[in-house]
Amino acid sequence: MASGSSSSSNGDSKRQRTLPVPKGVAELKTFTPDSSIASDVIPSVNFGERANGRQPDMIVLHYTGMPDVEGAIAQLCTAGTEVSAHYIVLEDGRIVQCVPESKRAWHAGVSAWAGEDDINSCSIGVEIVNRGHDWGYPDFPLRQIAAVIALCRGIMLRRKVPSHRVLGHSDVAPARKKDPGEKFPWHSLANSGVGHWVQPAPITRGTALKLGAISDDVSNMQAAFRRYGYNIPTNGKFDGATMEVVTAFQRHFRPERVDGIADQSTMATLHALLASLPPDAAAPAAVASK
Ligand SMILES: [Zn+2]
Numbered sequence: 588m589a590s591g592s593s594s595s596s597n598g599d600s601k602r603q604r605t606l607p608v609p610k611g612v613a614e615l616k617t618f619t620p621d622s623s624i625a626s627d628v629i630p631s632v633n634f635g636e637r638a639n640g641r642q643p644d645m646i647v648l649h650y651t652g653m654p655d656v657e658g659a660i661a662q663l664c665t666a667g668t669e670v671s672a673h674y675i676v677l678e679d680g681r682i683v684q685c686v687p688e689s690k691r692a693w694h695a696g697v698s699a700w701a702g703e704d705d706i707n708s709c710s711i712g713v714e715i716v717n718r719g720h721d722w723g724y725p726d727f728p729l730r731q732i733a734a735v736i737a738l739c740r741g742i743m744l745r746r747k748v749p750s751h752r753v754l755g756h757s758d759v760a761p762a763r764k765k766d767p768g769e770k771f772p773w774h775s776l777a778n779s780g781v782g783h784w785v786q787p788a789p790i791t792r793g794t795a796l797k798l799g800a801i802s803d804d805v806s807n808m809q810a811a812f813r814r815y816g817y818n819i820p821t822n823g824k825f826d827g828a829t830m831e832v833v834t835a836f837q838r839h840f841r842p843e844r845v846d847g848i849a850d851q852s853t854m855a856t857l858h859a860l861l862a863s864l865p866p867d868a869a870a871p872a873a874v875a876s877k
Contacts, residue, residue: 633671652719672712680734698759699818751783761835769842788855
């Protein structure tokens with residue numbers, strides 16, 4: 588069954604492992620990949636229309652979080668799972684497109700960023716094959732990261748996605764998600780012009796805000812995360828939701844220590860990021876806070 592929907596020529600099948608095309612998907616109508624570096628198309632049945640014709644201006648990066656690539660592709664493409672992504676980047680660097688960029692793929696789930704909570708309508712979803720935290724969380728191979736960079740650069744150029752809107756799933760769904768996780772080399776992406784990044788401020792001893800604190804300092808800290816785009820309450824209480832946002836921020840921007848404590852290094856890194864945002868990227872006025 589592993590043929591038919593591939594858009595690449597058969598000529599390279601000797602060099603590359605055949606893609607595991609799930610049963611039933613091979614008969615689906617294929618399409619021309621939006622990215623010129625996508626080598627294959629495995630059409631997914633799981634997608635819809637973007638709300639109100641919203642054009643995507645965000646990229647959300649994920650890991651697949653499953654023990655093997657066959658299971659991951661089946662999950663993202665077959666009926667009944669209710670999940671999909673526009674692209675899957677394999678460990679060997681091959682890029683498979685599953686949903687046309689014009690359509691709304693189902694990758695983000697309940698999520699919010701910078702005042703929007705229909706992240707699927709405003710984003711392109713990229714699944715990076717990696718077993719994830721529950722299955723040993725291996726390092727991302729360089730070949731795979733190079734492919735993610737090339738793919739994202741193309742999308743950013745074609746869709747005018749600003750760097751600060753290349754995000755991880757955990758950024759937009761901090762209460763539910765850890766992917767792509769603290770091993771994901773965001774600094775390497777930034778070196779190639781993908782994503783917003785500053786050198787994390789060094790970890791020092793000093794005052795820190797943590798779970799249970801209630802103060803104006805906590806309100807100010809929450810407001811700063813909110814200005815950056817995180818959906819965080821600004822109630823002055825360092826509650827569970829606040830800790831989840833701090834943790835998500837650290838996974839992305841200060842991966843050396845992911846502990847949910849708003850220490851000086853975390854806050855200095857956040858303020859450096861805020862200071863280096865483009866002027867038109869200013870904060871959401873209001874986000875539907877839960
Ligand atoms: Zn995800």
